[in-house]
Each structure stands twice: as structure tokens, then as C-alpha cells.
């Protein structure tokens with residue numbers, strides 16, 4: 001995966017990719033004290049468009065609040081503008097967008113109050129997060145031996161960088177075992193979510209997904225619930241047990257990076273026919289239409305980047321350019 005781009009936005013400036021570095025003694029690196037977002041920008045007939053930028057920016061600010069930051073250097077609107085500017089400056093038609101708010105300049109005594117929050121935004125091209133075949137064939141997953149975070153051990157509504165050590169433990173284990181993704185059970189033993197995706201089961205045409213008490217409030221999850229209900233499916237938020245995965249007609253996972261992908265096998269048991277099922281296919285198709293500006297919901301969900309507009313060039317990039 002090439003993560004290169006021309007610029008990374010760092011605290012108000014577009015910095016050349018190679019110069020976007022931090023000091024070894026940045027507390028966020030040592031203690032996992034940062035919050036981030038994963039957002040996508042898609043090509044549409046009207047040019048590049050960012051999917052649900054407002055919701056992602058709000059979740060970023062909420063994550064910072066949950067982690068305890070009292071003051072942020074930028075408002076949600078300013079961060080959303082900086083995201084648009086970073087996408088436009090890098091010139092990608094499609095990209096993944098990674099804003100990060102992290103603790104710097106103090107905090108060795110383990111409080112966020114001793115340092116300050118800094119903000120960076122990177123973009124890169126990241127297709128097929130779960131592999132090229134996943135879209136059509138679906139993927140194989142297992143239930144991880146690691147439990148998802150208890151909501152009072154770490155805050156599961158926040159995309160806190162340190163939380164992702166739990167995802168890394170589970171995903172590394174699953175991939176070493178030959179699976180594509182890990183399913184984590186919550187501390188009560190019910191199905192929680194995957195390492196970077198929410199999970200849905202379909203049985204007798206009805207769609208069930210775990211409620212959000214112990215998991216991330218996924219924006220793709222919310223979008224798929226809306227699309228499913230628009231299309232007349234019944235969607236229930238309720239506890240899901242491990243064996244309810246095994247006997248489901250279909251299981252699918254969704255997230256910004258993964259989009260909407262079928263699980264064709266869980267713990268060596270074929271799900272349904274072992275192929276992507278009709279409900280998953282329907283929702284995947286609708287989701288793809290929505291992100292590309294071809295769905296009734298697109299107008300509400302897409303933020304078009306006007307690449308033709310003259311965006312003010314930030315100081316350092318302007319200096320570099322000439």
C-alpha cells in the first residue's frame with residue numbers, strides 16, 4: 001500500500017509529505033493518546049466528494065472530548081475545511097482521509113492537561129482494504145481469542161489510537177491463523193464488532209446488528225441501516241450471539257475502509273451458501289450508488305470538493321512552490 005501524497009496538513013499548514021515528521025518524544029506515540037478518523041473521498045460525476053464529512057468531523061471532536069481534551073486548536077468547521085483543502089491540494093480523485101488529534105508538548109505525567117492537542121490530516125490511495133477478491137467473494141473470519149474493550153476499560157465510542165492495540169492483537173492473530181478478519185466478542189460474550197468494521201446478520205430476511213452500547217458508532221453502519229430501512233428491510237439492534245453468526249443466512253461487515261463486505265465463513269463454518277447473499281448484495285450495491293452520487297441519499301451524504309475553486313495556498317506549500 002503506497003501511502004504517499006504531496007502534502008500532509010499539520011497544524012494549519014500543508015507540509016511536504018517527506019517533512020511531515022514528529023519528535024520521538026511525542027507523548028501520543030508512547031501512551032496512545034490520540035483520536036482519529038477514517039474518511040473516504042470518492043469520484044463522482046461532479047468530481048471528488050467526501051462521504052459524510054460532517055458526521056466524521058463531529059465524531060472526531062466527540063472522540064477528543066471523550067479522551068478528555070478540553071481545548072482543541074480548531075473547531076469542527078475548521079477541521080472540515082482543512083480536510084477539503086488537503087484533499088484538493090493532493091489532487092486525488094479518490095482517497096482515504098486520516099485526521100488525527102494527538103497529545104504533544106507535555107503529558108508525561110499521564111494527563112492530557114499537561115500537554116496540548118495538535119492536529120494532522122493525511123490522505124492516501126487505499127483501495128480494497130480487505131483484499132481484491134473480498135468485494136465479490138466475501139471473506140473468512142474467526143472469533144478472536146481477544147475480547148473487545150469493556151466500555152469502562154477504554155471508551156468504545158471514541159476512535160482513540162490506544163484502543164487499536166486491541167484491534168492489532170486480534171487482527172494479527174486471525175491473519176496468522178489464515179483468516180482475513182477477526183470478530184471480537186464484547187465483555188458479556190456477545191458479538192461486538194470486527195477490528196475496523198461493524199457487523200450485521202441476516203436471517204429470514206430480517207437484519208440484526210449489535211446495539212452500540214459496547215462498540216463504535218460506525219458511520220457506515222448508520223448509513224447501511226438507513227439504506228436498508230429505506231428499502232423496506234426490517235433492521236433490529238439487538239444482542240447477537242456467536243452461534244447466531246453460524247446459523248445466519250448472511251453475515252456482512254462494514255466500515256469506511258472495508259465498505260460493505262460479506263463474511264462467507266466464520267470459524268470454519270460456511271455462512272449460508274458460502275457466497276455473498278442477496279441482502280448483502282443489495283445493500284452493497286446501494287451503498288456503492290450512494291457513495292458515487294447515484295442514490296437518493298447521496299445529496300445529503302456527499303460533500304463535493306470543488307477542485308476548480310481557488311483554495312488559498314497555505315504558507316509553506318506556497319513557499320515551496322515558488
Ligand SMILES: Cc1ncc(COP(=O)(O)O)c(C=O)c1O
Nearest residue numbers: 196197198216218219220255256
Ligand atoms: C472498531 C471499529 N468498528 C467499526 C468501524 C466502522 O466505522 P465507520 O463505518 O464509521 O468507519 C471502525 C472504523 O472506523 C472501527 O475502527
